[in-house]
């Protein structure tokens with residue numbers, strides 16, 4: 001048996017796409033539409049396949065992504081996706097070999113980190129990824145919210161309008177980039193993302209069901225929020241029982257965010273709202289007179305980050321207070337380890353290799369968890385995953401690294 005891992009060519013794509021579907025337990029046949037979509041989407045030079053006697057049995061691809069860090073700057077990440085190993089070939093090291101090769105190439109390219117959305121929690125820690133941003137999904141029982149049923153539009157002088165897909169393609173990209181500048185953890189949405197999510201780029205053969213698109217405009221007329229939702233068509237005994245499912249709700253200003261939630265929660269016939277994946281500290285529950293009307297239905301790890309260039313990552317983000325920290329980062333794969341001095345303050349930060357004694361020792365995966373401010377060094381130390389070499393450093397690390405709002409990655413990729 002010859003098992004060969006290599007980047008794929010265009011001629012391999014149908015076989016590769018079939019292997020991906022099989023690995024994800026989806027009906028294996030690949031439509032022409034899916035192939036056309038994949039040709040637009042994928043960079044074949046960064047797409048690996050494992051071939052057993054010529055048949056594709058494992059898939060892996062990566063692409064360049066921009067990830068917003070605290071303060072709103074973005075770093076270049078190597079985003080990993082479409083990882084699958086057929087059940088016939090599992091636990092023979094195929095994922096390990098593909099990941100190792102991809103991370104080495106990303107390091108050589110100079111990417112600051114690698115990112116992914118993990119299918120299952122135990123898979124990626126061993127490769128240096130740490131959970132960096134969580135998501136929460138709520139289900140809102142509208143009748144119990146206590147909201148005034150006479151609500152009729154934003155009270156801030158702004159307006160909400162139903163728009164069509166073309167208007168979303170026109171206003172969405174700039175709006176979303178403005179949101180990324182004020183919210184960390186968000187990954188960029190390239191043109192192909194907007195076309196795919198507005199029906200302009202079909203993913204499969206089925207008809208595209210257009211969702212409801214709503215834009216919020218401020219009193220000055222600037223587009224500062226987007227809501228995308230679907231609704232089921234459920235009635236019982238002449239009573240509406242519609243569940244609205246939020247596919248997207250992003251806003252530049254808190255006023256626009258509040259206006260879009262209140263718009264959806266006040267729409268006639270909608271008795272239940274599923275929020276989709278929000279940041280765990282989303283304003284939604286506390287927007288309701290009775291926050292218990294929003295029941296948590298999902299709360300889980302979501303975005304995983306694997307540091308590749310520690311100084312660059314720590315320099316790119318902002319810090320709420322002044323302070324310094326020497327961290328000793330261990331990395332079994334030899335990609336990003338070392339001892340680094342971070343000197344940070346509200347005006348900016350420097351970070352470089354140092355010979356000074358370490359204040360904290362931690363693995364590269366734990367640094368990935370701390371980077372966006374969602375995890376606490378004190379908590380990781382209690383778990384034995386961070387060692388405090390200098391007393392008092394854990395509290396200092398949390399004061400420096402934690403953020404007022406939690407990171408949020410809105411997209412599966």
Ligand SMILES: CC(=O)SCCNC(=O)CCNC(=O)[C@H](O)C(C)(C)COP(=O)(O)OP(=O)(O)OC[C@H]1O[C@@H](n2cnc3c(N)ncnc32)[C@H](O)[C@@H]1OP(=O)(O)O
Nearest residue numbers: 080081082083084085090091092093094095096116119122
């Ligand atoms: C970013 C994304 O695309 S997420 C999507 C990931 N894909 C899936 O979950 C689809 C279904 N599962 C699969 O395709 C495969 O089982 C994969 C990709 C998860 C793992 O591929 P494999 O080739 O079996 O992994 P590999 O043999 O390299 O395993 C390396 C180590 O990770 C462990 N591991 C791998 N997958 C898992 C898992 N799901 N749960 C726990 N441990 C795991 C292995 O046991 C092994 O540990 P060891 O070195 O201590 O023996």
